[in-house]
Structure formats: C-alpha cells, structure tokens
Amino acid sequence: MTSFIEIWQGWPQALGFYLRQLSNEEVSTMAKPALMIRHQINLGFALVLIMALLTIFAVVEWKVKPELIEQRQERISINQHALLDLLDAKLGQIELLTSTMALAGTSLPKDEALFRTTFPEILNHHGDPAIAGGGIWPEPGTFTQGVARRSFFWGRAGATMEYYDDYNHPDGKGYHNESWYVAGKTAPADHCSWSNAYIDPFTKEPMITCTVPMKDDTRFVGVATVDMRLAGISDILSQYGKENGGYVFAFDGDNKAISFPQSAVTFQPYRSTLWTRDELQVQLPWLQSALKATQTLSTSQLITVENDGIFNEAAYVHLIRYPEADWVIGLAVPKSKMTAAADNMGLFLMIAIGALLLIVGVIATITARNLLDKIRQTTHQIRELIDGETTQALEVGNLNEVGELRHAVNDYGDKLKALLLQLEALQDELVQNEKLSSLGSLVAGIAHELNTPIGNALMSSTSILSRKKDFVQQLEKPITRDDLDQFLTHVEDGTRIVERNMSRASELIRAFKQLAVDQTNDHQREFDLLHLINEVLLSMRPTLQHSPHQLEVGIPEGILLNSYPGALTQTLINLINNALVHAFTTQDQGHIQIHATQDLHDMVHITVQDNGVGMTPDVQKHIFDPFYTTHFGQGGSGLGLHITFNLITSVLGGRIQVKSKPQQGSRFIVTIPLTAPERASSSS
Secondary structure: OOHHHHHHHHHHHHHHHHHHHHHOOOOOOOHHHHHHHHHHHHHHHHHHHHHHHHHHHHHHHHHHHHHHHHHHHHHHHHHHHHHHHHHHHHHHHHHHHHHHHHHHHOOOOOOOHHHHHHHHHHHOOOEEEEEEEEEEEEOOOOOOOOOOOOEEEEEEEEOEEEEOHHHHHHOOOOOOOOOOHHHHOOOOOOOOOOOOOEOOOOOOOOEEEEEEEEEOEEEEEEEEEEEOOHHHHHHHHHHHHOOOOEEEEOOOOEEOOOOOOOOOOOOOOOOOOOOOOHHHHHHOOHHHHHHHHOOOOOOEEEEEEEEEEEEEEEEEEEEEEOOOOOOOEEEEEHHHHHHHHHHHHHHHHHHHHHHHHHHHHHHHHHHHHHHHHHHHHHHHHHHHHHOOOOOOOOOOOOOHHHHHHHHHHHHHHHHHHHHHHHHHHHHHHHHHOOOOHHHHHHHHHHHHHHHHHHHHHHHHHHHHHHHHHHHHHHHHOOOHHHHHHHHHHHHHHHHHHHHHHHHHHHHHHHHHHHHHHHHHHHHOEEEEEHHHHHHHHHOHHHHOOOOOOOOEEEOOOEEEEEEEHHHHHHHHHHHHHHHHHHHHHOOOOOOEEEEEEOOOOEEEEEEEEEOOOOOOOHHHHHOOOOOOOOOOOOOOOOOOOHHHHHHHHHHHHOEEEEEEOOOOEEEEEEEEEOOOOOOOHHHH
C-alpha cells in the first residue's frame, strides 16, 4: 500500500495534472471518468482537510476557549459550595455537641457532682482537638436557689478536659453580661449562635464559640457553649486553595481575618487580636478591590486583580458568603491557570482532529479506488444470477463489505435451491400425515413464511444494485467521506438483510420438516422417566451452560413408562426452549422447574413451570396454533408448541394444559398414560 508520506507528497502533482486535464480537454471519453474520479477524490480531500483545520481553529478560538474558561469558573463556584458544605459539616458537629449539652443541662438533676462527672466526657468528644473547651452557664438561681453564679466550664488539657471555676468567683465579673451569653437569651431553641473570631487570652489561639440556649419548656434557664479552635478551619481553607492552584482568605462578621496566606502576611504568634480587613488593605494594596468587595457582598462575586502580589500576575478572586457563621471566603486563582486548559485543549483538538482527518481521508481514497473495481465485478455477476438463474458462484475474495455481499448472494442461491427441494419433499410428507388435518393452511403458511424472507433478500439485492448505480453516477462529482460511508453502510446493511432473511428461511424449513417428520421411526419401548429426563438435560447442556437461567428437576425414581421416548424427549426439549426464549425477556436470571408425579389411575403428570413474564388469556388461546408466535419477525417460527401438542395428543396419547398470568410465570402440565396407546402406523 502507498505510504502516507508518498500520498501527501504526490498531491500537488495530482492536483496539477487534474487541472490540466480540465483545461485542454484532450482526454478520451472512456478514460475521462476514471481520471476525474481519482483526482476529484484527492482534490476534494485536500479542500476538506484545509477547511476542517480552519474551522477547528475558529471554533477553538471563538467558542471552545471562552466556554472552557467559563466552565472553569463554574467549576470553582461549585467547589466553593462544596467547601461550604464541608464547613457546614465541621461546624454542624460542634452545633450538635452544643445542643446535646444544652439538652443534658436542662434535663439532668441539678447536682453539682453529677454535672462535673457527666459533661467532661460529652465535651471531650473522643479527644477531638478542634474542641478547646466549653461549659454550662445557668441563669441566676436556676441551678442552686439563691446562687447567682453557678457555671461549669472545662478547658482542654491534652486528651482530657480540665474543670475551671474562675467564672463563679464572687469577685469576678461573672458571665451573664458576656456577648455570647446575651446572644443565647434571644436565640431560638436548638439554634447555635456563633461568635466572631477572637484570640483566647490563655492559649493565644484564634477561636469561635457556639452558644445554644437552655430552656425549661419556654423559660430561659441558661446557655451551653463549646469553644472551637479555628486552626482546623484554617487548614481546610488552605488545602482548598492548594487544590485549586491558588490561595484562600476568610473574614468573619467583625471584619477579622479568620484565615490568610502566610506568604502575604506574617502572623504574630502572641498577638492579642486578629488582623482586620482595614489593616490588610494597607499592607496589600494590590488586593484592595477584592477586600472592599467583601464588605458589601451578599452571595457571591468575581473580582479581577490586575497584578496579584503572591502570583506576580493577573488573577481572579471568587468571593462567596457563608451565612451560617457570617463569614466571607475568597479564592484567588492565577489567570494563566484559568486559560491553560483552554490553550491546551485548542492545540490538542487541532493536532488530533487534523491527524484523524488526514488518516481517514487517505484510507478512504485508497479504499474508494479498490471498491469501484469490486463493485463493477459484483454487479455483473449479480445480474447474471438474478436474470439467468446461473449456477456460477460468485468469487468472494476478501471478507470485507463487498466480500460479505458476494458470500450472502452465494448463500442466497444455494439456500433458495435447497429450500425449493425441501418444500417439495415436505409437501409429499404432509399429504401422508393424517394427523395434520389443516394441511391446506399449513402449506399456505409455509409458502407465505418463505416468500417473506426470500422477497426481502431479493429486494435487498436489487436495492444494492440501484445504490451502486447511484454511487457510480455520484462519482462523476467530488465525493465526501460521508458519501462513501453512506454507500458502505448501505452495502453492509443489504448484505446483512440478505443473510438474515435466508437464515430465517432455512430455520423455518427445518422447523416445518420437524413438524412433518415420519413418527413411525420412533418405536414404543419401556423406559424410566428420570433416566429420560437426565438424557434430555445432557443433550441441552450446551444451551443451558450459555444461559444465565437455572433449571431445577424434581423427578422421583421408579416411574416406568411403556411409551415413545423420542416423542417425549422432543416434547420436553420444546417446553424448555419455549421458556428460555419467551419467558425471560425482561429478567437477567430466570428459574425453570420440572416435576412429575404418578397417580392411582396409571397416569403421569409432568409439570414444566417458569417464573417469567407469563401470558395474557388471549395469547393462551392460540399458543398451540401453527405459525402463531409473539416474536414475529424476531426468529420465532410459531411451530414449537404446535409440534409439542401433536406429539402429546397423537403419539403419547395424553393431553397438555397451560396456566399462566402476566408477570406471574407459566406452567405447562403434560398428562400421559404409563402405557401409550398403540399407533396405527406402527401396526401397518
């Protein structure tokens, strides 16, 4: 095959030659179409490639890049809401713990020893380092009558909680006028009021406090508090900034910095107050626009920073308000990071799609040239087969689309001849079978059933010929890849239609022959029913092994019959196959059960039951009719249960019943005598 480089280098010469042929008109009438097709394919492919690359470039610059940048911003916005959910979960644990303490503080007996032994374990929360301390703060006189200050406060000391009694000192300032206590008085029950951030005077760590009121019915009796370290929140925000390729800062409702990158501001470890927004605006003038926007932010906002002092380039700052604690969180991302994905995507699309078009075009050009010769040969041979009924077989060659077409046409001719011979033989056999009283309807039915696939195959082959003529005419003009794909698809579909219909006709003939087979060859003898069932299962093992459905057999030993094992075997196989094909159309794994019993009247009852889709009453009326099937057009012949009915009633001397409801499975009950009646054909 011509290499890709040789074809690419040969395009200018081919294009020039084609243009010269158009101008001097010295090419003969017979040679001109071949030259036009070959060079028009090359020229058309070159134009398609150039236009495709230009289109890709325009789409990437004007459509893909802006949308990728917008999607990146939307993704960051989604991530920020996920961050808020994470903060909700973190703060929610503290709120739940505080509510638990408030409930316990209200319901427990007012016993000092009980409080001092119960609450440390609750507050410690399995040694959670985020919890710095907390306590129970009753209203004056509600814990001990006549005592104004009777609070219980614990602070973390390593893995345990240490009790402090400072707030109860008579010379101290007390706790009832503290801002966090006053906030709890007006708060609804089970609602946490978060304080602004502050630096603990003892540990010098930034903290926030959750306050939940304690109420006896509707009477306010105090508050429960939990102090939470902000170090964990700061770590979450810092990690969130790193994951998005930037940094994060956050302010509380009092304009104090909860978190800020240490690369921009050096935090003093023993500073008694947190940095404020105004102080940071002075230190970081390049971030003033974003810091000012935090003062009036309602939900979210995108700010552009011309020259970020940390990134040393332009940046986007995504601001979002966290209403639960009245915080404002900002995520700063370099502008280059926002556009990097768009630039990389644009380059990738240019290279990938351009290379794909180039490869596909070269392959399509070479394939089209070879295809034209094969189509011309195939058309000539198909015409001979259709018009002259020739016995000459088509030369298949490679099994591509054209090869499959030739192979299907060969199968069509062979199967058509074989079907006609089998039909003649079956017609003679049906005349001799006195059990099939509806001989006329059966012959008409088989003729109609054969006519459909044969007619479909004939129409498909004719359609292929017509499409080939149109394609040859289309080759007079420049063709595109879509034109070639459509033609190949049409040829492939036609091939499959021919093959599928001829296979359908062959299967129908086999089923019809099974219906009319000479039953005199099946001799009557004694056999054990369980042994026969095992032989049936053995013969169906390949089918059952490739099926997800289960088959359960419950046949007792010792049921001896003097009957026709061939007819009973075919009956059981048909009933099992009927369940496999029709019962489990909506189930991944079905269940089939076969049971047998012998009654006192020397009759054997064989039940074949499934848990499939079941049947409607209308379907049950016709299931034993010849050529009746619920899978019309899907491979079903409609003869399986009709054959089963004839074998049971005519050969085995029994009867068959069906019980079924939609979506409740089906049950076939076969009742036969232990000794089958003697058949007239056997005696003769």
